[in-house]
Amino acid sequence: MKIYASPHAPAPVRDESIYTNLAVTRFNDFPAEQPAFIDAATGRVISREDWHHLTHQMAWGLRSGFARLGGVGSLERGDVAMIFSPNSLAWPIMLFGGFAAGLCMTLANSSYTPRELEHQWTDSGAKVVFVHPALLPVVLEMFKNLDFDLTAARRRIIIADWPARDPISNDYIRMQDLLYKGRFFMEEKFPGELANETALLCYSSGTTGKPKGVMTTHRNLTALLPMVDISYPNLHEPNPVMLGSLPFYHIYGVFKLLHFPFIRGIPVVIMQKFDITDACKWIEKYKVTQMLVVPPMCLLFTHHPAVDKYNISSLRLMLSGAAPLGAPLVMAMCTRFKNAGADFALIQGYGLTETSPTTHLLPAEDFVRKVGSVGPLLPNLEARLVVEDVQEAAAGEPGELWLRGPSIMKGYLNNPEATANSITPDGWFKTGDIAIVDEEGYYTIVDRRKELIKYKGFQVPPAELESVLLEHPEIVDVAVIGVVDEAEATELPKAYVVHKTGLQFHEEQAFGLAVQEWIKPRVARHKYLRGGVVTIEAIPKSAAGKILRRQLRERAKLEFASAKAAKAKL
Secondary structure: OOOEEOOOOOOOOOOOOHHHHHHHHOHHHOOOOOEEEEEOOOOOEEEHHHHHHHHHHHHHHHHHHHHHOOOOOOOOOOOEEEEEOOOOOOHHHHHHHHHHOOOEEEEOOOOOOHHHHHHHHHHHOOOEEEEOHHHHHHHHHHHHHOOOOHHHHHOOEEEOOOOOOOHHHOOOEEHHHHOOOOOOOOOOOOOHHHHHOEEEEEEEOOOOOOOEEEEEEHHHHHHHHHHHHHHOOOOOOOOOOEEEOOOOOOHHHHHHHHHHHHHHOOOEEEOOOOOHHHHHHHHHHHOOOEEEEOHHHHHHHHHOOHHHHOOOOOOOEEEEOOOOOOHHHHHHHHHHHHHOOOOOEEEEEEEOHHHOOEEEEOOHHHOOOOOOOOEOEOOOOEEEEEEOOOEEOOOOOOEEEEEEOOOOOOEEOOOHHHHHHHEOOOOOEEEEEEEEEOOOOOEEEEEEOOOOEEEOOEEEOHHHHHHHHOOOOOEEEEEEEEEEEOOOOEEEEEEEEEEOOOOOHHHHHHHHHHHHHHHHHHOOHHHOOOOOEEEOOOOOEOOOOOEOHHHHHHHHHHHHHHHHHHHHHO
């Protein structure tokens, strides 16, 4: 068995709650009055001291104040609370207040439909939901589908309208009602083996079935913080500032924007959502030095005119993740930003929800020399490259990346079969991604064994879309694949469907467009069938009934080439 080790010395792992780790173990590393989080649009600041007081108040409000205000019973240690909100200044208070109260926090995609939210609510066993005022109709529709009457639903809802008061939601318990009334003087403790209790439940889309709850423990998070700290570039900036535009409900955003900057003393400027013009504006206003991105955001930065309208010369570092970042895009970004006066590095990393998330980071000094690589392993991690689950890949040859270490998830909630299929008895997590490692220990992801589609960094499981499409009254069989859109630097979901009675050639295009519209109210935006819908006579399958997606991908390439040739003739 060939086991690859990290080139870094081991990082210390503290068996304690993530809240204790941030608020006690690391709190005094920086001045109490230093900004921790800044609202980009209003400039409102939460200092490190504010964060400490407000999270203790929220912990008291959740454990003691919620029931007194008419909430559904008392919230106890180990109960699950959901956050369903776009980015806001309320997020660090909700999340870490929940941790201080001893709750497990499950984070829901803010673009979810009621149907998608219902699955996560039910599967996670959530007892209460923090909801942004704009998303309240989605939550109410979810509760209606679950046969909750309005009174029962209200007892489980907290309106995330802090610091601004939302007058429409006066009939509900609001964040403001849970703050300023009392405070925990000591957070719930998770010492020793208790650190293996679940802290976060993010949902990861597997290759089959619905999204699965990933049980991320306190120990996973407290281990990963020093692991990343050792590997993440230290630019020795006098006034570092990070722009927070990635969604906090994603493990990439919640860890790298709400956890990690806190231990580095880096204020995070919070954007509700990414907009290229706003991003450039906030970079100039707040003199942002660091930013987390995904490849489609990089593509925008290479050609959007906003880059030339604002002073972005303060940028020193961008870290790309969630999807592969190609060398041409890296070099195009470098040229554009150099012309804009920014002396910066664009690095990429690798990780999954199941790995909490980061496992690899490319050093800033190697971002050109090792362009395309995700870098070496983080401390405390081991890796294997395995071919077809049975043998080790030969030196320099690709294999499925298997990982082992303290940041690997505990398992999938309520799904021991999926856990057993993903984690071996001796602790190796099978990533499903194919990688190669060079003689210097730098890894490059070259393919994906599993069938997940990555649309702008978001996971789109083909099986989930297929199950929705099979509810269409005129579709009897379906297969969904991802097709590459080079212009957008992403994959697009594309469906091949079998019509129940068959269609004439001239009817197929109209039917495909109709199906694209039909699915929109039934799925989140990132799951739209942007790659199109094609009607075929039969879905290619193996003798065992498995969809032969490779055949469909080859067909899609031919269709693209044919359409391109036809366009050229015109």
